[in-house]
Every structure is written in structure tokens, then in C-alpha cells.
Amino acid sequence: MEFLSGTTAKETMELHDLMAEECIGKTVRVNGAVHSVRDMGEVSFVVLRKREGLLQCVFEEGTSVLSAKEIREAQTVELTGTVEKDERAPHGIELRVTGGEILTTPYAPLPLPVGKWKMSTSLEAKLDSRSISLRNIRERAKFRIQEGIVRGFRDFLYSQQFTEIHTPKIGAKGAEGGSNIFRLEYFHHPAVLAQSPQFYKQMMVGVFDRVFETAPVFRAEKHNTKRHLNEYTSLDFEMGYIDSFHDIMEMETGFLQYTMRLLEKEYADELKILGVTLPDTERIPMVRFDTAKQLVSEKYNRKIKNPYDLEPEEETLIGQYFKEEYNADFVFVTHYPSKKRPFYAMDDPADPKFTLSFDLLFHGLEITTGGQRIHDYQELRRKIAARGMSEEGMDQYLDTFKYGMPPHGGLGIGLERLTMKLVREDNVRETTLFPRDLSRLEP
Amino acid sequence: MEFLSGTTAKETMELHDLMAEECIGKTVRVNGAVHSVRDMGEVSFVVLRKREGLLQCVFEEGTSVLSAKEIREAQTVELTGTVEKDERAPHGIELRVTGGEILTTPYAPLPLPVGKWKMSTSLEAKLDSRSISLRNIRERAKFRIQEGIVRGFRDFLYSQQFTEIHTPKIGAKGAEGGSNIFRLEYFHHPAVLAQSPQFYKQMMVGVFDRVFETAPVFRAEKHNTKRHLNEYTSLDFEMGYIDSFHDIMEMETGFLQYTMRLLEKEYADELKILGVTLPDTERIPMVRFDTAKQLVSEKYNRKIKNPYDLEPEEETLIGQYFKEEYNADFVFVTHYPSKKRPFYAMDDPADPKFTLSFDLLFHGLEITTGGQRIHDYQELRRKIAARGMSEEGMDQYLDTFKYGMPPHGGLGIGLERLTMKLVREDNVRETTLFPRDLSRLEP
Numbered sequence A, B: 001m002e003f004l005s006g007t008t009a010k011e012t013m014e015l016h017d018l019m020a021e022e023c024i025g026k027t028v029r030v031n032g033a034v035h036s037v038r039d040m041g042e043v044s045f046v047v048l049r050k051r052e053g054l055l056q057c058v059f060e061e062g063t064s065v066l067s068a069k070e071i072r073e074a075q076t077v078e079l080t081g082t083v084e085k086d087e088r089a090p091h092g093i094e095l096r097v098t099g100g101e102i103l104t105t106p107y108a109p110l111p112l113p114v115g116k117w118k119m120s121t122s123l124e125a126k127l128d129s130r131s132i133s134l135r136n137i138r139e140r141a142k143f144r145i146q147e148g149i150v151r152g153f154r155d156f157l158y159s160q161q162f163t164e165i166h167t168p169k170i171g172a173k174g175a176e177g178g179s180n181i182f183r184l185e186y187f188h189h190p191a192v193l194a195q196s197p198q199f200y201k202q203m204m205v206g207v208f209d210r211v212f213e214t215a216p217v218f219r220a221e222k223h224n225t226k227r228h229l230n231e232y233t234s235l236d237f238e239m240g241y242i243d244s245f246h247d248i249m250e251m252e253t254g255f256l257q258y259t260m261r262l263l264e265k266e267y268a269d270e271l272k273i274l275g276v277t278l279p280d281t282e283r284i285p286m287v288r289f290d291t292a293k294q295l296v297s298e299k300y301n302r303k304i305k306n307p308y309d310l311e312p313e314e315e316t317l318i319g320q321y322f323k324e325e326y327n328a329d330f331v332f333v334t335h336y337p338s339k340k341r342p343f344y345a346m347d348d349p350a351d352p353k354f355t356l357s358f359d360l361l362f363h364g365l366e367i368t369t370g371g372q373r374i375h376d377y378q379e380l381r382r383k384i385a386a387r388g389m390s391e392e393g394m395d396q397y398l399d400t401f402k403y404g405m406p407p408h409g410g411l412g413i414g415l416e417r418l419t420m421k422l423v424r425e426d427n428v429r430e431t432t433l434f435p436r437d438l439s440r441l442e443p
Helices: A123-128 A139-157 A197-209 A248-266 A270-272 A289-299 A311-324 A376-386 A396-400 A413-420 B123-130 B137-159 B197-209 B244-266 B268-274 B291-297 B312-326 B375-386 B394-404 B414-420
Strands: A002-004 A027-039 A043-052 A054-062 A075-086 A094-103 A183-186 A189-193 A210-218 A231-240 A285-288 A330-334 A351-355 A359-361 A366-375 A406-414 B003-004 B027-039 B042-048 B053-060 B076-085 B093-104 B183-186 B189-195 B208-220 B232-239 B284-288 B330-334 B353-354 B357-362 B366-371 B408-414
Touching: A002 B123, A027 A054, A027 A094, A043 A183, A054 B027, A075 B093, A094 A311, A094 B366, A139 A210, A139 A231, A139 A248, A139 A270, A139 B137, A139 B197, A139 B232, A197 A210, A197 A396, A197 A406, A210 B208, A210 B232, A231 A248, A231 A413, A231 B408, A248 A285, A248 A330, A248 A351, A248 A366, A248 B003, A285 A311, A289 A311, A289 B197, A311 A330, A311 A359, A311 A366, A330 B137, A359 A413, A366 A413, A366 B093, A376 A396, A406 A413, A406 B312, B027 B053, B027 B093, B053 B137, B137 B208, B137 B232, B137 B268, B137 B414, B197 B208, B197 B232, B197 B394, B197 B408, B232 B244, B244 B268, B244 B284, B244 B366, B244 B408, B284 B291, B284 B312, B291 B312, B291 B330, B312 B357, B312 B375, B357 B414, B366 B414, B375 B394, B408 B414
Parallel strands: A054 A094, A285 A330, B053 B093, B284 B330
Antiparallel strands: A002 B284, A027 A043, A027 A075, A043 A054, A075 A094, A183 A189, A210 A231, A231 A406, A285 B003, A330 A359, A359 A366, A366 A406, B027 B042, B027 B076, B042 B053, B076 B093, B183 B189, B208 B232, B232 B408, B330 B357, B357 B366, B366 B408
């Protein structure tokens, strides 16, 4: 009988091993995809794309059993050669090729110039050939950064004793209600796709105290803007035993600080490729909704049209104001009007027209909505009734409160938006692997 | 202007801090939910449920400002007292209460005996009151173990240079095709819910070499069994530059070994609560599909009805066989018949009736399906044609291969099934927070 006993060491080497001092002068084997080929006559430079970055491979006439003439862009290959230092090459090393083999060969020339540093290809064209355009080093790097954000979110929350949960995306009723719900038939019953894990994460606070989820959410919104998606990844957490909704903002600040350090440490190559300067997360200003509107109105001579609503332009100006006045990249805007928040938001006892809630703006764009929730069963039912809503389909959610819940609150972060702002893109589709919008359902 | 600068230390203490030697005899504050109350006359024992476990709090008449008479099950409270050692109490400590306050009070007595060690409540009743039944310590522990599995999966794959991806769950076409697809309307276009991230993770192998995703998948299967769900969490990975499909099984073995060590180290309390003995992952036997059928047929006197199919009873017997003969908890069954595998599975060049694929059985239950995939564009198209399938809607998937792909393969693991087997449950709904099946769409 044959047995498997774990991963075995591979003969082929990865980039960071090759860069080690003891590797210089050694004969090694590497694999990768041919990213670009530059034929200089007697010498050819073949750049391999590996998962950690690019590796320059030099073919000199007569020294390699495998001829550079056989090498074409987008092949995958396995090469043998010696590692040498070369300051001009990516990562300061190159492979002097002595032999190798071609693993696979494409059937057509690439439709996009992925081997270039900047592709200058339109967003539409990039999305139409997503599995090709992402082979570009800069395009790919954005999603490595995105990984770092999710990883930072989870690792920080694990350290704060949160439990990760997985809640269903098909349900009988939407958490927020309204018209922005995708509907489907579930074995002859009407069903909806989850707009958020809101009800479930609250229900789980009574079990685990602190919970989080990183999962897709679905919004049938008919907005066709640079910042809206109809499916996105939501980073959600909910925590019990809070003293005030400031605890939630403090937790988010902690997450941002942890994540920036993680990116600096583990994703330095990608930050460099994209030329990203990390934002300041050491101290994040906090301003009331009404005060923010007032400040912006005064400084930029803008009339307040509706004291209970925030227009996108106002958000942008609040971002600008805090950058100019406090050199702040982020700002927490607190105490949103009650009528703009869902029924489960806790009203401010000092003035019930406003809620104990907040948005976090990053350079003037909302990337988080959060706040304290109502934890008292009767208060929750009163608010549902006052809004003219029905309790139908909310039995288990409401029962959770009937049988006791601690004071709690939480938030949801839009992963693609946070990534977009971090890497300084201006369309959220640039930082979404396969975006879903009003006109895009493929690939 | 007010600023936030990260999480601030809380006055209230958590269980592991309380258990520290220097805490004994100190006056502390703790919060939690009242898990059970035992009134012994002059002394009352109130057990608090905290996120790390249970804490016994002792009220002696006359020593506490807050009377034990006010304490009721399912309240949330904040108590003050001194920490003392007591071998009979959970974790060997108790709190001698001197005062405190009630944070919240329930409106009705709990419908389930969650304070008991074993609830002996039916699965249906537990699911009907999910947010209550999970407050039981044993019920809750299963999902802490589940967290450990997902965490182990990700952390191990990060260490193996995989990149995490987030692929869309709404699409124009299912990866596997067939009738088991949930359909919905997407802005007046027909759409489906993803059965798996198969196409996307393959497309991303050409970008990142190695990718993984932990996300929900949707199967409109009409099976009503103990091991089927219509929505579950799939742990998927896909890796390029493999030498053979053994690389994939080695990676999975590595994941299992890493995860068992993580559970042992970080989830010891939960393993103890559930009385779980971790399975052996050091060496996992590997057997061909046809050989496995033969071995089971001989040993258990069972006639082989169909040489190209594996019945659930046969799976169970294969598990039994390898437990009896090799004391193995897991077994890789390889070379599944081509007609039982999807079109993208790579056939075995030595005998194209079989594929370079595998299932992993855990005590006789399939928890993983994986294998090598076809990477040659024309071979893929030939197989699609040979199956009488249409290429419609697969343009971007197929283009990925036209423009060059490395040899690759991957797998998908059913998280709820793996959890179920690990904690020795016999119904997958026991290890699903909010199961979705033929008859259950709520909560």
C-alpha cells in the first residue's frame, strides 16, 4: 500500500530562495510563465513570471541546450541554469540558462500587452479578458494587497477573540428589506440573496460574544457608478458587551493599524510595484454628522440642502477638509440621522433624531457603515412598528432578543472599496477580480 | 477634535487572564451571560458564559451589594469580586462576588435547557431555535472547531505561497452544468448561483500560480440525506506547475497535518468539551478506485454491481477496510472513472476510461474531490465536443487555455462535512450554523 505523508520538497526553486546569498553561482531549476522575450541577437533575455515576481533568464548562443528561438511569450517552461547577481535585473539576480524544457505552449498570441509595465488598456478591455489582463504584474499586485487586507482583518480579530462564522446567503427574507434584493425560487418557495449577514451576526453575538465573517453580499441596486457593485465582499464584525459605540470604532482603528503593519511587512514588493504610500491610521478624527456638514459648508461655501442627508460631493469634501486641516486620510463621521439608518440602529438617547452610528470615510469615500444596535426586545419591536414594518419572517431574529442579548454593535467594510482607495484607483471594478454590475454578468 | 487611536484596554477581564497566578486574590470585574443559577440558600452559584468558557461566581448572603435573588438565567451582567482557586469549579477558579449590575434581562424563560451539559434536544428543535440552542457550551464548541479548520486551511496555504481570491457567486453559466443549479433573474438576464469556483480558480492559476478560496457554494440537489446541504462552505484550492496529481494530495495531507496541530494547540478547550480524539494524518493510504472496490468486495462478500460507480455503502466499507487493515482514518481513492468526472478532469494517459483524480474519504465519507485538470486548449475543446456539450458561455474560460496555462490541479473540501466527521456527528446539519436543505430556508 502506498501512503502520503505531507508535502515533499520540490526541485524547482522560488524567487526568495534564489535571492539568498548561498544560491549565487549555484545550478538550479526554476519554472514559470514566459512574461516577455527580448532577442538581442547573440543574447536573449527571457523574463519569467513567477508567483513572487519576475526572474530574468539569459540565453547566450551556444551555452544552452534549449534554444531561445523556441521560447515564446505565454509558454510555461522549466529552466536549468546558474544564478548570478545582476543589479539591473529584477530583484538583483538573473539565471544564466543552460537547458530546460517547454511545459505548455499557447495557441495564439496574447490579445493584451501583459508583459508591459503599464498596459494602458481600457477597463472594459481588461475586464473582457480578465484571466489575461491580470497576468500583468501591476494588475496582479492589487489583488495581493487585497489578500493582505482580508488577512489582516481576520488575524487581528482572532487576536481579539472573535469567532469566525459562515452564514447562509440564501434566505427567506432580507435583513434590510427594500427593493434592492435579488429574488430566486428555492424548491418552489420564494427566496432572496443576503444583502448582508446582519441578522445572523447579531444572533451569534449571544453565542460567541464577538463574531466576524468575510463573505459575498448581494445588492440589486440599479446604481451604475464607479463605486457600486451588485456583488461584493463584505468584512463584517459584531461585538457584545460594548460600553459605547466608540468601542466599535476603536476596534476598526485597531484593524487598520494591524493591517498597515502587515502590508508593510509581508506585501512590501506589491506596495513598491504599485507605488503605494500607506495612509496614516495612528489617529483617526471623529466628527458628528451635523458638525461635518457645517464645517464643509463654511469652508467651501456650500449651502446645506438637506440637514438629514449626505450627498456624495459632501462626503468628498469632508475627506478634503480633514486632509487639509488635520492631514487625516480617514475620518469617522458619527451620529447619522435615524431616518437614514435601518430599524435596528440604536437611536441616541440625547436626541433620537440621530443614531449611535458611524461611517468611516477614506479620502472622502464611505468604506464602512457601523454602529450600536438595539438590544432590548420591546424597543426593537416598537421601532419596527413605528416604521410601519412587519415582523413577518423575523421570528428567530426577534426571539434572540426576547431571550436576552448583551449591548452590542458592529460594522461592515466593503473590501473592494477599501482596496481601491488604498491602491489609489478611481473605479471599484479595478480592484474586483470579476465585477458584477448592471451590464456585467461575465466572465 | 476628538481622535481614535486603536483599541483601549478594558477594565473587564477575560477567562485566561483570570486564570493567571497573579490574579488569584485580586478584585476584578467580569461580564457575561448568566448560563445557570443554583440557589443553595445562603450561597448561590451563578455560572457565567464567557467567550472562552464558563466562570463560576459565588454569591454569599451579606457579602454582595447585588443580591443573587435578582439574578436570572439569560441575563447579561457585569460583576465585581475576588478571584479564588477552587478545584471543583470550571478552569479551577471562581469569583467571590461583592457587587455588580445587571446589563440586560430577557423577556421570557429560555425555551431550551442550554445551561445543561448535554441538551438531549432533537436536531429539528435545535435548528428551530438556532440562536438559543448554540448558547449551549457543547453546541457552540463545534463551531469553534470549524473555525480552526478554516483557519488552518488558510494559514497553511499562505505558508505555501497560495493567494486568496474572491470569485463571484452570481454568473451567467454554471461550472459543472447539469440540473442542480439555482436560477435567478439578474436585471432581466438569466443568471445562476455558483456550484463551485472551479472555472475562476483555474483561470487564476495562470495569474497567481496557486490560489484558494473559502466561500459558499450552491447546489440545487434534491437529495434529502444526512450528508447533503443545498448551500455549504467550500474550501477550494488550485495549483499550477504540478508534476502529477499526487502533488495535490500531498498538499491536502500537509493541510490536514497543520490543522490538527493548530487544533491541538489553540482549540484544546473545545476538543476537551467535545471529547474529540484527533484523527491520524501522519500517513494517509492511497488506493485506486478499482482496487478499492475489489478489496471491499472480497473482504465483505459484496458483489460489484457497477465497476464504474461507487455506492455510499461502498464508501463506508472502504473506510472500514482501511481502519481495520491499516488503522487509517483517511484514505485517498484515486483514478475515478472518466464518465463520473466533469469534462475538465484529465484522463489517465495509461487508460482514458479513468482520470487522474481522487476523493478523500474520512471514516468512509467523501469530504474532498480533486484531481489534475486538462491544460491543453484543444484537448479541452475535444472533450467538450465528445460529451456533446456546448462551448457557449465558456469563452473566457477557454481563452485562458488558448493563451497558455501550466499543468495544474486542485480540490474542493466540504467544510461542514469535515467538521461533522471530526467531532463525530452523524448529520451535517449538526455542524452547519444555519443549514439550507429541501425543507429549511429559515432562520
